[in-house]
Each structure stands twice: as structure tokens, then as C-alpha cells.
Amino acid sequence: MPRTFALLACLAAFTTTASAQSWDSEFGIQSGYSRIKVAGTSAPDQIDVFGIPGFSLPGLLPAGASLFAVIPWKQQIAFETSLSALQGNAVSLLGDASLFQLGVRGNYALTPKVYAAAGGALNWIESSGQHETQLGVSGALGYRFGFIRGLHARVEANVLFFGKSKLLMPANVYSLEFGVSKQLGVRSRTTTAPARASSRAWQPMFGVQGGYTRSHAVGGGTDLTAVSIPGRGGAISVLGTPAGPPVLFTIVPIGRNIAIEPGLDISRLQTSGTTIFGGNISARLNYAVSGGWYAGAGGNLLYLKTSGASAETATGVSLAWGYRFPLLSGLGGRFEIGYTMMAHNTKLGLPATNTLALQFGAMMPLR
Numbered sequence: 001m002p003r004t005f006a007l008l009a010c011l012a013a014f015t016t017t018a019s020a021q022s023w024d025s026e027f028g029i030q031s032g033y034s035r036i037k038v039a040g041t042s043a044p045d046q047i048d049v050f051g052i053p054g055f056s057l058p059g060l061l062p063a064g065a066s067l068f069a070v071i072p073w074k075q076q077i078a079f080e081t082s083l084s085a086l087q088g089n090a091v092s093l094l095g096d097a098s099l100f101q102l103g104v105r106g107n108y109a110l111t112p113k114v115y116a117a118a119g120g121a122l123n124w125i126e127s128s129g130q131h132e133t134q135l136g137v138s139g140a141l142g143y144r145f146g147f148i149r150g151l152h153a154r155v156e157a158n159v160l161f162f163g164k165s166k167l168l169m170p171a172n173v174y175s176l177e178f179g180v181s182k183q184l185g186v187r188s189r190t191t192t193a194p195a196r197a198s199s200r201a202w203q204p205m206f207g208v209q210g211g212y213t214r215s216h217a218v219g220g221g222t223d224l225t226a227v228s229i230p231g232r233g234g235a236i237s238v239l240g241t242p243a244g245p246p247v248l249f250t251i252v253p254i255g256r257n258i259a260i261e262p263g264l265d266i267s268r269l270q271t272s273g274t275t276i277f278g279g280n281i282s283a284r285l286n287y288a289v290s291g292g293w294y295a296g297a298g299g300n301l302l303y304l305k306t307s308g309a310s311a312e313t314a315t316g317v318s319l320a321w322g323y324r325f326p327l328l329s330g331l332g333g334r335f336e337i338g339y340t341m342m343a344h345n346t347k348l349g350l351p352a353t354n355t356l357a358l359q360f361g362a363m364m365p366l367r
Contacts, residue, residue, distance in 0.1 A: 022072065022075060023070060023072040023073075023076075023077075023078035023107070023109065024070070024072065024152075024183045024184075024185075025069075025070060025071060025072060025183065025184040025185050026069065026070040026152060026181040026182060026183055026184060027068075027069050027070075027181060027182055027184060027328075027330075027331060027362065027364075028067075028068050028069075028070075028152070028179050028180055028181025028182065029053050029066050029067055029068070029179065029180060029181075029208045029230065029248075030053065030054055030064075030066055030068060030154075030156075030177045030178060030179035030180070031051060031052040031053045031054055031066070031177065031178055031179075032050070032051070032054060032175055032176050032177030032178055033048070033049070033050045033175065033176050033177075034048070034049045034050075034054070034056075034063035034064070034173055034174065034175040035047070035048050035049075035173070035174045035175075036048075036049065036061060036062065036063065036171055036172075036173050037171065037172050037173075037174075038169050038170065038171055039161070039162075039164075039169075039170035039171055039172050040170060044272075045271075045272075046271070047061065047269065047270070047271040048268075048269070048270040048271070049061055049063050049267075049268070049269055049270075050266075050267070050268040051063075051066070051265075051266065051267045051268070052248070052264065052265060052266040052267075053066040053208065053230065053247055053248060053265065054066035054177065055267045055269075056084055056101065057086070057099055058084060058085075058086075058099040058100055058101035058123040058124065058125060060099070060125070061269075062101065062121075062123055062134075062136075062160065062162055062171055062173055063160075063173055063175060064082060064101075064103060064121075064138075064158065064160060064173070064175055064177070065082035065083050065084035065101045065102070065103055066082075066084060066230060067082060067083050067084065067208070067229070067230055068080055068081065068082040068083075068103075068179065068181075069081055069082075070107065070181070073106075076108055076109040077106060077107065077108055077109075078106070078107045078109075079104065079105070079106060079107070080103075080104075080105050080106075080107050080117065080119075081102070081103065081104050082101075082102070082103040083101070083102055083103075083229060084099075084100070084101045084229065084230070085099065085100045085101070085227075085228065085229045086098070086099045086100075086226060086227070086228045086229075086232065087099070087226065087227045087228075088224070088225040088226035088227055088228075089222070089224055089225060089226075090213070090215070090224045090225065090226035090228075090232065090244075095127060095128060096127070097125065097126060097127035097128075098124075098125070098126040098127075098131075099123075099124070099125050100122075100123070100124040100125075101121065101122065101123050101124075102121065102122045103119065103120070103121040103122075103138060104119050104120060104121075105117045105118060105119020105120070105138055105140070106118060106119055113143055113144055113145060114141075114142070114143055115141075115142050115143075115144065116139075116140065116141050116142075117138070117139065117140040117141075117142070117158070118137075118138065118139050118140075119137070119138050120135065120136065120137055120138065121135070121136040121137070121138050121160055121162070122134070122135055122136075123135075123136070123162065123168070125167070125168070130167060132165050132166055132167040132168055133165065134162050134163065134165045134168045135162070135163055135165075136160050136161050136162035136163060137160075137161050138158060138159065138160050138161075139158065139159050140156050140157065140158035140159075141156070141157055141158075142154050142155060142156030142157070142158075143155050143156075147180060148366070149204070149366035149367055150182070150364075150365065150366060150367035151180055151181065151182060151206070151364060151366070152180070152181045152182070152183065153178065153179065153180050153181070154178070154179045154181070155176075155177075155178055155179075156175075156176075156177050156178075156179065157175070157176050158175050158177065159172070159173065159174055159175070160172070160173040160175075161173075180206070180364075181364075182330055182331060182364035182365075183330055184328055184329060184330040184331065185329050185330060199256060200253050200255075200256050201256060201257050201288035202251055202253040202257075202258075202259040202286070202288060203251070203253065203365060203366075204250075204251060204252065204253065204365070204366035205250065205251035205332060205363040205364065205365055205366060206248075206249075206250050206251075206363065206364045206366055207248070207249050207250070207251070207332075207334075207361045207362060207363035207364065208230050208231075208247060208248055208249075208361065208362055209230065209231050209245065209247060209249065209334075209336075209359045209360060209361035209362075210228050210229045210230035210231035210247070210359065210360065211227065211228070211229075211231065211357065211358050211359040211360045212225070212226070212227050212357065212358040212359075213225065213226050213228070213231075213232075213244040213245070213355055213356070213357045213358075214355065214356045214357075215244075215353050215354070215355040216353065216354050216355070216356075217351040217352070217353055218344070218351060218352040218353065218354065219351060219352070221351065226244070228244075230247050231244055231245060231246075231247040231265075231359065232244055232247070233245065233246050233247040233265035233267075233280045244355060244357060245263065245282070245318075245338055245340065245355075245357050245359055246263030246264050246265050246280050246281065246282050247263075247264075247265040248263065248264050248265055249261055249262065249263040249264075249282075249361070250262055250263075251286070251363070257287055257288040258285060258286070258287055258288075259285070259286045259288075260283065260284075260285060260286075261282075261283070261284050261285075261286050261296065261298070262281075262282070262283050263280075263281065263282035263283070263284075264279075264280070264281055264282075265279075265280045266278070266279050266280070273307070274306070274307045274308075275305075275306070275307045276304070276305070276306050276307075277303075277304070277305045277306075278302070278303065278304050278305075279301075279302070279303040279304075280300075280301075280302055280303075281300070281301045281302075281303070282298060282299065282300045282301070282318065283298050283299060284296045284297055284298020284299070284318060284320070285297060285298060286320075292323045292324040292325050292334075293321075293322070293323055294321075294322055294323075294324065295319075295320065295321055296318075296319070296320035296321075296322070296338075297317070297318070297319050297320070298317070298318055299315065299316065299317055299318070300315065300316040300317065300318055300340055300342065301313060301314075301315055301316075302314040302315075302316075302342065312345055312347050313345070314342050314343060314344075314345045314350055315342070315343055316340055316341050316342035316343060317340070317341055318338060318339065318340040318341070319338065319339050320336050320337065320338040320339075321336070321337050321338075322334050322335060322336030322337065322338075323335055323336075324363075327362060327363075330364075330365075331362055331363065331364060331365075332362075332363040332364075332365060333360070333361065333362055333363065334360070334361045334363065335358075335359070335360055335361075336357075336358075336359045336360075336361065337356075337357070337358055338356075338357040338359060339354070339355070339356055339357070340354070340355045340357065341353075341354050341355075342354075342355070
């Protein structure tokens, strides 16, 4: 009898803990490793992809989308949607193409920190007058925890199984990802621009950006354009395309009106014994002009390394003009016009390139 009561007490404690678990509305971005394998074959045709943030080309390299949002539904259940999109001719291998990936799933809290998830995914691709839709199912097991300065984090193992379609092969995707998110609905004075409660015009922020880019090769050639959510940054450089502005950025105040903004994205692709690594890095000074308006100037570095070849770099300078504003309760936003001038590198096959970028950024305050 005492053992029975003890067992019932343990079950009651577990149930109380799980039922007390609640989900928050969150916006986040994730990075990590994915293995993409054509389903139904034993051939060594897998493609390994690593990205910060996650790197995917829907339908072609269908790793999970990097942007995600969590929407609470019930005490232990939340819906999660993820999104990735690219339109334009920036991926020269495809020509003018449109790529879109959407994921929708349900998350179930097993304990206050451990969760399981299941749902579906959709890939849509249009190129050369042909279009195709590919459907899939997903599953995940993850662990979430408090991170740094008001951010949440999670580590997640997930799988995606895409079925065969007319133009796309069936694929299995196995991923291990790290996500960072910000709770929405929590009002923070750092989401306004400038911060009225402080003598500083800048507050610490972590952000992600995306939007429109147009790259022009000095001396001629076809301009390469893209509208990308989130931005593609240097990920497309591993496919022989000029880099765009880094996808991730951080605001580090160093004075009343001045802040340092480092930017970064990393991509690594490996298949059939060949590895391509790309790092896209920037650093600039931002100056708060008036209200939410600011100007920025700095430098850029693109690093590329391919198996069997020495590492190469391309350098450049960038200018920016932008406006900051409150986006959602818990998030800040900005719209920015940037111009980047990269020097040519004959070994990389990249000409001197000027890139115009119209970027929208979502920023998570770091308390």
C-alpha cells in the first residue's frame, strides 16, 4: 500500500509540473547542422549543411526554415510556424527562381523544459516556367532554457520527411539545431528608438535581417537580385554568388550616440567528398542622428574555403542609412538602405561588386 501511495504521489507531481508548464509567444531564429538524404537509396549521396543561421534552399537543400514563431494555444500545447523564402536570380545555378518553405507543427510540453513536436512542411519552387509543390511531415524533441540577457534558447533534434513530387526527389532531413528567441508581449523600454529612459540613444540588441539586394559587377555582367526572408548573406557565396549583408547582427553601445554593429553569417556545404565553407563578416560604427534615424559606415570580409584549394578572402566597405522603430511588444524593428562595395578576387572568380540592399530587421532587446 505505501508503494502504491508513493507511485500515485510521483504521478501527481509529474502531472502538476507538466500542467503548470505554459508556453509564451516567442519570435526566434535557429542555426545548426542538417543531413539531407534522397529517400529510398543506399547511395552515398547525402548533403551535409551547417549554417549560422540555418541554411536552406527550399526544394533543393530542404533543411528546416531558420525563422520561427511560437503561438500558445493551451496550457501544454503551442503552435509553431517557420518560414524561409527567396525570389530572384541571385542563385546563378537556378536562374530566375522563387523558393518558399513553410512549416507548421504542434509543440507539447512534456516537462517544464522538455518538449516534443509533430507537424507538416511545404516546399514550393518555381523556375524556368515550371513550378512544383512538395509536402512533408516533421517531428522533433527539444530542450529549452533561459539564455543570456532576457533571451530564451533551445536545443532540438528534428526530422523532416518529404515525399516525391513531379520535379523533386523524396528526401529525409535529419537536423540538430540551436535556437534563440525573445518572448513577445513583454513591454521593454529598449524597443523604442531612441530610448527615452536613458541618456544613450542606443540599447544592446540582437537582430536578424532580410529583404532586397541588387548586386552589380563593375565592368558589366548581369545584375543579381534577390528578395530573401531571412537574408541570405554569405550563404549564396558558396554557390558562386556575391555576398549580401550579414544576416545576424548585434548592437553594442559605446557612447551616447555611437554603437558598434558586428554582423555575421556562416555556411558550410559538404557532399561527394567536397566541402565549401563561407564566412560573411562585417563591423561598422552607427551614429544616432535624430529620433530613430541613424547612419553607419564600416568594413566587410568574405572568407571562402573549398576542398583542395587555399582559402581566399574578399574585402569591402559599406555605408548605411536607416530608421529604428518599435515593432511588437518585446521587439524592435528597423528599415535600412545599405550600399556595399567589395573588391574583386580573381581566384574566387568574383569581380568587384557593388550591392544595394533594402533590409528590414527585427531586433531582440538584451536586458
